Amino acid sequence: xxxxxxxxxxxxxxxxxGRAISDARNGLRxxxxxxxxxxxxxxxxxxxxxxTVVRADDEIEWVKQGGVKGN
Amino acid sequence: xxxxxxxxxLGGIGSFLALVLCRYLxxxxxxxxxxxxxxDRYGRENFVRQNISALEETKNKAEAQAVYLxxxxxxxxxxxxxxxxTEKNVVEVIGEKSVVFLAVDNHATRKIVSERCQRLQDVVLxxxxxxxxxxxxxxxxxxxxxxxxxxxERFHPEIAQPRDKNPAELSCEELARLSGSxxxxxxxxxxxxxxxxxxxxxxxxxxxxxxxxxxxxxRNKALPRQR
Numbered sequence: 001x002x003x004x005x006x007x008x009x010x011x012x013x014x015x016x017x018g019r020a021i022s023d024a025r026n027g028l029r030x031x032x033x034x035x036x037x038x039x040x041x042x043x044x045x046x047x048x049x050x051x052t053v054v055r056a057d058d059e060i061e062w063v064k065q066g067g068v069k070g071n
Numbered sequence: 072x073x074x075x076x077x078x079x080x081l082g083g084i085g086s087f088l089a090l091v092l093c094r095y096l097x098x099x100x101x102x103x104x105x106x107x108x109x110x111d112r113y114g115r116e117n118f119v120r121q122n123i124s125a126l127e128e129t130k131n132k133a134e135a136q137a138v139y140l141x142x143x144x145x146x147x148x149x150x151x152x153x154x155x156x157t158e159k160n161v162v163e164v165i166g167e168k169s170v171v172f173l174a175v176d177n178h179a180t181r182k183i184v185s186e187r188c189q190r191l192q193d194v195v196l197x198x199x200x201x202x203x204x205x206x207x208x209x210x211x212x213x214x215x216x217x218x219x220x221x222x223x224e225r226f227h228p229e230i231a232q233p234r235d236k237n238p239a240e241l242s243c244e245e246l247a248r249l250s251g252s253x254x255x256x257x258x259x260x261x262x263x264x265x266x267x268x269x270x271x272x273x274x275x276x277x278x279x280x281x282x283x284x285x286x287x288x289x290r291n292k293a294l295p296r297q298r
Contacts, residue, residue, distance in 0.1 A: 008205065008287040008294045039226045044297060046226065061296065063226040064285060067206030068235070069254050070199055070262060071082030071111065071176035 002054050006032040007064035014056070021060060022050035038062040073102040073274075074168030079156055079184065081109045081132040083259030084199050084266070085174035086122035089136055090143075091267055092172070097144035101274050104148045105140075108164055109133040110155035110238060111246070120256035155239040156180055161187045165194070170273075172266055173198040178233035179240075185211065185223050185230070192216045197269050198223050199262040203253060205287040208265045210279055220282035220298050258288050265293060 001014040004024060009032040016024040021042070025034055040047055041061040054060065076096070078089050089107065096102060109132040118125045127135040133151035141149050156164055156175075165171055165187050173184050173196060181198055188196045188211060196211040209223040224230035238246060265284050272279050281295035 005294070005296075007207075007285045008290065008292050010294065037228070039228070041226070064207070065229045066178075066181075066198075066209065066223075066227050067200030067202050067262070068178060068229075069176045069201055070084040070174050070206070070259060071080045071109075 001056055002058045002060060004028055004032060005059070005061040006034050006038070009033060016054045017056045019054055020051045021047070021054060024054055024060065025050070025062070032062065033064075034062045038064065072168060073170050074166065075104045075106055076102050076170045076172070077106045077108060077165060078172045078174065079108045079164070079180070080174035080176070081107055081136045082111070082117065082174065082176065083120050083254050083256065084201070084262045085109070085172070086132075086136060087260050088172055088174060088199075088263035088266055089140060090122055091263070092270070093140045093144045093147055093149070095267075095271075097146050099274075102170070103146060104150070106150050106152060106164070107133040107136050107140075108152040108154065108156055109136075110153060114247075120254060120259055155237060156183060157237055157239045158183055165191070167191055168193050170195040170270065171197070172270075174263070174266070176200075177235040177238060178230045179235050179237040181230050182224060182233055183237065188213065189218070189222055195270075195273060196223065197266045199266045201254065201258045201262050203255060204258055204289045205285070206258060206262050207283055207285045208262060208269065209283045210269045210281065212273070212279065219279075226298065255288070261286055261288050261293075 001012045131153040133153050137149045137151035188194045199208040212219045282298035283296045286293040
C-alpha cells in the first residue's frame with residue numbers, strides 16, 4: 001500500500017493504488033490537511049504531473065508550509 | 072570544527088534555545104563563542120512565553136539575553152548584535168564555520184540567511200518556526216563546499232518568495248502589531264528542543280538522517296523527513 005504524508009499527518013492506504021495522485025489529493029485533502037499550493041514529492045523527488053499513477057510501494061508527500069512564528 | 076555559534080532571534084524559540092545551548096556549551100569544549108542577534112525589544116506581551124525577566128521590558132532582546140546568559144555561564148564569550156539581520160549585515164553576522172540557529176518570525180529573514188549560508192563552504196543552519204500548536208525545523212549542512220541536503224527554501228515557496236517583510240523594513244507600529252501574535256510557550260519550546268536535538272547529533276558526529284522535522288504538540292508527535 002502507498003504511504004501519504006503531509007506535515008505530521010500520514011496514512012497508508014490501498015485506496016489510491018493505480019489511481020492518479022490528484023485523486024489521492026482530493027480523497028485525502030481533509031484527512032491530511034492538504035492544500036493545492038503544496039509541492040509534491042514522489043519517493044523524495046518533486047513531481048508536477050498530478051496524473052502520475054500511484055504504485056503500491058510509493059511514498060507521496062505534500063510538503064506543508066513551514067511555521068512562520070517563533071520570535 | 073565550530074568557529075562560532077550564532078542565534079538569530081531571541082524571542083519565544085530563541086530565548087529557550089539560547090539558555091539550554093549555553094548551558095551545554097559552558098560545560099563542554101565544542102565552542103565558547105556565542106553571538107546573539109536580534110533588533111527587537113522585549114515588551115510586556117512577551118513575558119508570558121519568552122525566557123527573560125520582566126525587568127528587561129524595553130531592553131533590546133540580544134543585549135538583555137547576553138547579560139542574563141553571561142551571569143550564568145562564565146566560560147562563554149557572549150556577544151550581542153542588537154540588529155535585525157538584513158542583506159547589509161548578514162555577511163558580518165554569518166561567516167565560515169558558523170553554526171546558525173534561526174529562530175525568527177518571518178520568512179524574509181529566513182531567505183536572507185539561507186542564501187548567505189549557501190555561499191559558504193562550511194556552515195550549519197538549523198531553522199525553526201511555528202504556528203499556534205505545530206511547526207517545523209529544518210537543517211542545512213554544508214561541509215567542504217558540498218551540501219548534504221537542499222536549502223531550506225527548496226520545497227518551501229513561502230520562504231523562496233516571502234510575502235512578509237524583514238522587520239528592519241517595518242515601522243514601529245507594524246512591529247508592535249507583530250509582537251502580539253498568538254503563540255504558545257510549549258510550541259516555542261518544542262521547536263527549540265528539536266533544533267537542539269539536531270545540534271547534538273551534529274556535534275556528536277552522528278549522521279543527521281533528516282532535513283526537516285514537522286511537529287504537533289496537541290498530538291505530541293514529531294515526524295522527521297529526508298529531502
